[in-house]
Amino acid sequence: MPRRTSSVTRRTRPPRLRLPAPPRKRLGQHFLHDAAILDRIVREGGFAADEQVLEIGGGTGELTERLARVVEHVVSVEIDETLCRHLRARMAPYPNCGVVCADVLAYPPHVLLAQGGGHLPYVVAGNIPYYITAPILRHFLTAEFRPTRMVLLLQREVAETLAAKPGKMTLLSVSVQLYASVRILFTVPPEAFTPPPRVESAVVRLDVHSRPVIDVEDEERFFAVVRAGFRNPRKQLHNAIAQGLWLPSGAAPDLLRAAGIDPTRRAQTLTLEEWERLARAYGALKRQIDERRASR
Numbered sequence: 001m002p003r004r005t006s007s008v009t010r011r012t013r014p015p016r017l018r019l020p021a022p023p024r025k026r027l028g029q030h031f032l033h034d035a036a037i038l039d040r041i042v043r044e045g046g047f048a049a050d051e052q053v054l055e056i057g058g059g060t061g062e063l064t065e066r067l068a069r070v071v072e073h074v075v076s077v078e079i080d081e082t083l084c085r086h087l088r089a090r091m092a093p094y095p096n097c098g099v100v101c102a103d104v105l106a107y108p109p110h111v112l113l114a115q116g117g118g119h120l121p122y123v124v125a126g127n128i129p130y131y132i133t134a135p136i137l138r139h140f141l142t143a144e145f146r147p148t149r150m151v152l153l154l155q156r157e158v159a160e161t162l163a164a165k166p167g168k169m170t171l172l173s174v175s176v177q178l179y180a181s182v183r184i185l186f187t188v189p190p191e192a193f194t195p196p197p198r199v200e201s202a203v204v205r206l207d208v209h210s211r212p213v214i215d216v217e218d219e220e221r222f223f224a225v226v227r228a229g230f231r232n233p234r235k236q237l238h239n240a241i242a243q244g245l246w247l248p249s250g251a252a253p254d255l256l257r258a259a260g261i262d263p264t265r266r267a268q269t270l271t272l273e274e275w276e277r278l279a280r281a282y283g284a285l286k287r288q289i290d291e292r293r294a295s296r
Contacts, residue, residue: 034192045151052118056126061090068094075116077104110145124150141179150206159202169268171230180206222279229267238263
């Protein structure tokens, strides 16, 4: 269950980093430079001496070096070639760190680990570019070999979405909470970065389950139903799923009732268990229709 967040106290702005190259806006580069916050990430992230860490976006190496001092091995994945060269030079004194110059989304996690000298099981850490937060979460949480934990620095609004309760759920909330328990550790002000972003950030911890937190009969069907429900989140569910799923005319209200859900509710109010009941009811309805067609 998500806990109440604790904010980082705003204080005199620390000096900005001297960067090896100008930040690239296309890559969403904002480098965390506040030493106290970096130390707090390592401390509250629970990193241990026997862990393998896959870092997303090593950047200038501020977090990379702190992790290498604590854990067994760090594999830092960085897409920017200039920063890769900088990272390799900075991390040369640390034999327990490998730098992989690659797009983290282009390879399975276990492949990146192997390229950097690491191995399974592993933990993920990183300051995530805001514009690819959802693809990164999907990439790791649906991977063949999932991490045991993820400690990520994200846009605060996104972190709050991940930790949302029924009533404020989104497609992203459902997608993440199916696989992991979410906890916001603390917030981070814009002045802690070089260059400062326009929004506040937050450090979030995801403790990843070995299997989905509820018993899902068919994950593909589950997400098809969830996507249909959130396609028009302001609409009542019977209208949203009628437009997002293949259903006989007028069947949506009865389908929802069969799952024990009031047809006038909206998608953001459903629990994971209710989504699965709806997905199973939809699967049963499709089978009935297929059987009728086959018997003709």
